[in-house]
Structure formats: C-alpha cells, structure tokens
Amino acid sequence: MIWNEAKECMSRDEMRHLQSKRLVKLVDRVYHNVEFYRKKMQVLGVEPGDIKGIEDLHKLPFTTKSDLRDTYPFGLFAVPKTQIVRVHASSGTTGKATVVGYTRRDIEIWSECVARAFTQAGLGRDDIIQIAYGYGLFTGGLGAHYGAENLGATVVPMSTGNTKKLTTMMKDFEATAIACTPSYLLHIAETLEADGDIDKIKLKAAICGAEPWTEQMRKQIEEKLHINAFDIYGLSEIMGPGVACDCIYHKGLHVYEDHFLPEVIDPETLEPVAEGETGELVFTTLTKEGLPLLRYRTRDLTSISYDKCECGRTLARISRFKGRSDDMLIIRGVNVFPSQVEAALLEMGETAPHYMLIVDRVNNLDTLEVQVEVDEKFFSDKISELENLTKKIAHVIQQAIGLAVKVKLVEPNTIQRSMGKAVRVIDNRKLV
C-alpha cells in the first residue's frame, strides 16, 4: 500500500519541477519574513530572483544547529506567533534548548508524512499501534501519534517509562505495531522473553528511530519478536520523525522529498558529493511555514540514491546512517563512529548488543575501552574462555575501526537502555 501515490511515485522530472516551484516560493518567504536569512543572503549577494529552481540551491546559505541556538527561542520563525499552534524543544547538551514551531498546516503535513511511513511499514486503519516514544517537548511521541491517528489506526499513547504496563497492554490489546527507539524495543523484547511472553503477542511491525542503529540490530529485533522492523528518520529542526522511512525492501529510507529537499555534501568542502558517495545530509524544508530552514546541516552521514525502488516509490532513498559528523570520535587521529563498533559486535554475535565506549588520554596517548555485556549464552566457568572471548571481541573491533582497543566484560544489564537517545560514548579526555 502507498499512502499518497501521486506524490510518492511521481517521475523524477515531475518531482524536480515540483521541488523547484516550492523552492522559489520558500526563498521568497524566508527573505521577506526572516531577518536572519535576509542578512545571510545579502552577505552572499543573492536575491530571491536569483533562485529559479533547485539547480540554484547551491547559491543559498547553510543553516546549522548553532544558528537555531543563537536565535533562541523564536528568532527563525517565519510567521507571527498567532499562527504557531505548537512548539517542541530539544534539550541541548551544550546549554540552550533548540525550539521549533509549527503552524496548523505544518502539523497536517507532518501527520501526512508519518502516515506515509506507517503505510510503508504495512500498517493501516485495522492496526493497533502503541506509541512508546516520550510525549512532551520531544517530537517523537506526538509526531508518531498524530501520524498514526491520521492513518486511522487505533493509537495507544504509552509514552515511555513503564515497560511492564506496556507489555501487558501489548498482550491484552493485541497490539499489532509499536513505535519506539530501537534500544527500548530490545529492552521490551528482553522483558517479554524473561516473562515467557514472546508467543503471546500479536505484534507484526515496529517503527523505530530517534537514535542510530545498525542493520544487524534491526534484524536481531525482527528475529527476537518475529516482526518486521522499519527505520524511521527525522529531526525536530526539520519536522520530527517522518522525514524519511524505509520500506519492506529495506534498501534505504525513502525521503518525503516533496516536502524536504535532500542534498549530500562533503562536510569539509561543503560541495555536493556524487550520487552514492557518503557525505553529510542537508535538508531544505520546501513547505514548512512556522520554521522554514534553508540547507540545514543535519550532521548525519549518509549517501543518496535516485533509482526507483522495488516497492514502486520513486522517492530518493538515503542509506542507513554511517554515523554523525559530530558523533565522530577522533582517537589517535583515526575517525571512529560508535556505529562501527555496534555493527562489529552484532556481526560477531557472541555478546549482547549493548556497549559503551570509554575514551581517555593516558600519558598523552588516547585509549579506547569498549565495555561489553557478558551474554549468558557465551558465559563459561573457565577464565581462559572468557579471556579468549575478550580477545576475540577486541580483534573484531580492531578490524572494524583500525585501532587497538581494550575490551572489558561487564555484567548484564549494567549498560543503560535508553528511552530517548542512547549514550554510547564517554569521552574523559581533557583537551587543553
């Protein structure tokens, strides 16, 4: 099933035409309504009339997260506050929150995009969907909720925090789908397993997002729960969950590019990279009214493909994220992404998929310790076997990231399961 076939399956030419038309209008709007963009464009010597279509996109200025922080709280809003019907905010680790605002039409488009994603996951009005993202300032809960309601499904607004209640209702209500973070879903699966309830649920699909995860983790979730798991992507600055989502073929995430124009650029030179090459994902919000953004740098690393998908959609697909340009750790001069470690551990399959990276600097040399939980299946009464397991894990990680690591086995359930974004890295280096 396709929610909006006219938009999701249009030809590339039609899509470019639609995007161009919308981009011209957007540039005109932000130039006249947002002082920040007017000034930025004036500095670059660009006027709205210079932008005739998406081929002129490169002339426009970039927007970064710090631009949003610097204009806290409402500085980049493009409409009077009377037209803003909702705000969300993400807590910044470095101080001020990032505040985003939506008009009534923004909320409608958001619900449309999430409904497209849920449809891609094979869901419809007959389904009972548990929304187990946090409700509140975080966009996850309400974003998924409105989309699921728009779809016509029966929505159970669980939010996060009470896993027992969630699993009980999952059984009693015969829920067919859940939307939550992948690490929380693994925690839910562990709870169901421990209670011997895996066979008592009717779940068929999970729509997971809001934190980086790997293809192996997706498959592990599918096997544990006997469901299809889908990867939904979004960020509050652009909208929230539902900017892109993968389909049953799992060959990349379809970007709802009639609303969010994607680019992939080299984070150093800021030039676009070729189709299929990895770079930083950048979005221009073609239809946003409340908080329209030009060329917003997501920091997420991906590649893009414009080939038609087997599912029939012509929407561009972005590959599963290869990390974030700002999650990237530079250890002894080597670029390391936590997702590489996760992929290596899951592929090896002899540990629980929970890990923590601890970076430190001892005698001016960076050290990387990887803490891994001992899985019951690979536990042994012999020190030598546990030490061999440690060595094997260290070897597999070294192969993946090209750096020697110290592996430390830790007790099960000591590494936190997140309900929001998982903390995978502790960097103790004091850089002076």
Added chain:
Amino acid sequence: MFLKQLSVFIENREGRLEQVLDTLKEENINIISLSLADTSDFGLLRMIVSDGEKGKEALKARGFTAMLNPVLAVKLSHQVGQLQVLLSEICKAGINIEYTYALATGNDDASIVIKTADLEKAAEVLQKTGVELVSAEEL
C-alpha cells in the same frame, strides 16, 4: 558421580560478591564451598551450593550471569602426597586439569573439587586408583 557447580560472573566492583552471597542467603541456599578466580577486570565465582538450580535462577533474577556445570569431587585421606598422586594419574591419562579447589563437606576428611577437560574419563581414572568420589547426596 558429578557435582553441579554454580559459576557466576562478577565485575571487580565494590559489593558485587556480597550481593551474590546475600541473594543466596535470602533464598536459604547453603554455600558448601566457594572459590573466586579473578583477573584485573572481572572475577569468576565458583560454588558448590545446596540447591544449584534455585541458586542460578535467583542470581539471574538479580541480573547476574550464572551457569551450572558438572565437576568432580574426590575424598582425600590425610596421607601426605595423596593429592599429588591423584593429579598425576589424571595428567598421565592425558586429561587437562582446568582448576581445583578445596571442598568443605563438614566431615573429618578433606575433599577437593576438580574440573578437567574430559570429566567422564577423569572420573574413570580416579575410580581406578580406589579413591571415593563425593556424590551430590552426601552434601
């Protein structure tokens, strides 16, 4: 013929050993013998307890990784060198000894827990020397 040993993974963190012992105490499980092998990062607690299954479940419920595995226990007389004789018999048979520790049965004679690569074969070798194996019922 074999005893069930309860093995538990513990991180080298303060209070973890105590939590294992507390858990067993709460379940009214008696620890007959205990040995702690440790590395710089973690410890491996091996125990012979009054109810291995119950102990394992209780520890798992508390979030520990625990397992049961068979080991041999033999009774030793107070003769000088008897342990050396037994162990060398096992070695002569080409069986690798993984670890041993003392078992407190409460009786007057001393006993020892032995874990080898091929337990069946080790038991055979030991029984040929005429020593008595400790059975689960005796504990």
